[in-house]
């Protein structure tokens with residue numbers, strides 16, 4: 001055992017002076033007894049036992065190459081091409097100090113270079129191979145997050161709206177120009193007065209029967225399109241979301257058909273001048289992402305041909321008749337927004353990319369940096385401090401967890417794009433909303449923790465945390481505000497819950513609720529609540545059971561509360577009364593899905609040493625999350641006091657063990673120094689200080 005190694009949980013004396021030997025003896029007796037009393041829990045899996053034997057006490061040997069191979073996925077090559085291209089073009093790298101206007105121009109040159117010089121054409125993959133598209137997006141975002149977002153606006157938002165909301169005529173007309181950047185475009189949904197509430201949009205598109213055109217109007221300042229990426233400087237087109245108004249022959253004279261999307265040219269193709277009737281202003285300098293030109297737009301009777309309606313879900317004929325395969329405004333609205341989930345998938349995926357960079361820098365620096373030490377002994381690395389391990393090791397574990405969870409999301413999304421299966425559509429919608437919200441919120445907090453964990457040198461802009469934090473912050477808001485998205489997850493869970501009681505089926509991601517609803521409505525088992533052995537705590541059955549138990553209980557209790565409050569407050573008021581409860585439910589469900597996917601990834605890993613490393617990291621993820629919410633588990637007696645203590649001790653011990661292989665674990669993310677770019681986070685520790693001093697001019 002190393003000098004600072006904490007002792008594992010089953011050999012310590014606890015704060016009450018009771019040796020764990022006593023606890024263990026009691027527990028063993030209870031466990032023997034419980035063999036007869038444990039009808040609903042499975043025994044540890046054979047693979048758990050195998051993994052525990054190699055992931056247990058001995059220091060794990062991690063083969064970084066093997067682990068990296070397992071992690072990298074099939075599109076690492078195209079990512080490498082992105083990295084190589086920008087590495088070979090130093091003039092395209094974003095300097096640390098740069099003005100807003102220069103940054104915007106550079107960002108455009110970066111995107112043009114990628115598409116026209118490096119020959120990386122992401123657009124075709126948006127629909128044909130989304131996994132490849134997201135891999136390119138992640139790599140591009142690690143070059144400069146502004147570039148990732150600018151590319152996302154061009155291809156996922158502007159391009160994606162044309163492909164997903166339009167029909168063949170739109171694809172034929174616009175595909176090439178979007179692909180080769182001749183048609184830079186925008187996605188104009190948000191207005192000054194309405195962001196999250198898209199149904200509240202007020203821009204109007206009126207059909208002019210005589211001229212066979214739509215007329216786009218901004219009725220008042222509240223309806224100014226706001227924050228529209230690519231519009232302040234570069235965009236030539238915008239997909240504008242507006243209420244479709246059609247003439248009728250009744251007394252009302254017009255009828256509101258709900259929000260639809262229209263292609264509106266905003267700048268002249270040759271002169272690049274803003275077109276008549278369109279007014280564009282700059283949203284100005286932002287907290288981050290200043291390489292993206294966000295603008296605000298007003299439309300004054302802008303006329304566009306009828307063909308510019310993106311008509312996949314609703315069309316207007318020459319004689320002004322409306323047709324749609326979907327029966328109501330709400331259904332059409334849901335279908336329209338449903339096609340846009342790709343943006344969320346991309347953000348969740350890219351957010352993990354940002355988290356990887358931050359964790360790599362913080363861990364490498366924490367291994368290198370030495371402060372204090374035992375009397376008359378050399379100083380120790382700051383990662384030898386328990387507090388530093390506590391800050392960074394569960395974060396490293398979470399990064400692995402999110403890596404596998406977002407890969408799963410991308411798989412499901414790709415499957416959905418092929419099959420259009422209705423259940424899968426709902427499933428992916430909720431999963432993308434939940435993972436986007438959960439992962440981006442986590443990454444944002446992690447960036448601040450990493451900065452602080454690296455002390456003063458973490459504050460130097462060259463070491464990246466400040467820039468990453470500023471650029472990433474808005475990931476929590478755009479493509480759906482996180483608090484709003486989590487409510488969609490909760491709503492979907494409640495819908496599944498109600499359907500279950502009406503004899504319906506549950507989709508794959510949620511089918512654990514089928515079992516859990518039956519077994520978890522009863523009280524927790526008082527015997528297993530006391531089990532504290534390491535093999536039990538590291539058993540994926542126990543871990544998943546704990547996560548699922550919590551979600552099921554939250555779901556059941558919030559369903560009851562909603563029913564109760566809706567009698568007096570109505571459904572809107574009841575929802576608001578239970579809002580925090582609903583958000584906790586959504587987060588709990590997402591944590592459960594993340595753990596389940598991580599456990600699958602451990603089991604599927606073919607290389608034994610990598611499997612053991614992943615098992616260790618997965619256990620830390622699971623136990624750390626349980627410990628974070630230990631109050632809930634204790635409140636319902638799912639976990640007895642002795643078990644709570646054992647969970648805490650074991651997670652500290654696992655943090656220590658992960659620390660021992662943390663260098664290998666961050667190296668396995670396989671991000672070269674010219675991508676992470678922070679001098680203090682160089683892969684070869686001996687280079688770190690010298691790079692840093694050189695940067696300062698020594």
Ligand SMILES: Cc1cc2nc3c(=O)[nH]c(=O)nc-3n(C[C@H](O)[C@H](O)[C@H](O)COP(=O)(O)OP(=O)(O)OC[C@H]3O[C@@H](n4cnc5c(N)ncnc54)[C@H](O)[C@@H]3O)c2cc1C
Pocket residue numbers: 153187188189190193194195196197226227228229286289294474477478479480481482483484
């Ligand atoms: C840099 C940047 C780039 C952008 N790019 C684009 C773009 O290219 N195209 C585009 O159309 N839009 C774009 N947006 C707009 C973005 O999508 C919106 O800002 C986002 O949807 C949130 O809307 P909002 O700003 O109106 O926030 P609001 O909806 O006003 O939210 C404000 C606060 O209220 C809370 N809140 C709102 N509703 C609820 C509720 N029901 N329950 C509980 N809490 C609630 C939220 O949690 C949040 O904390 C961009 C924004 C930024 C900042």
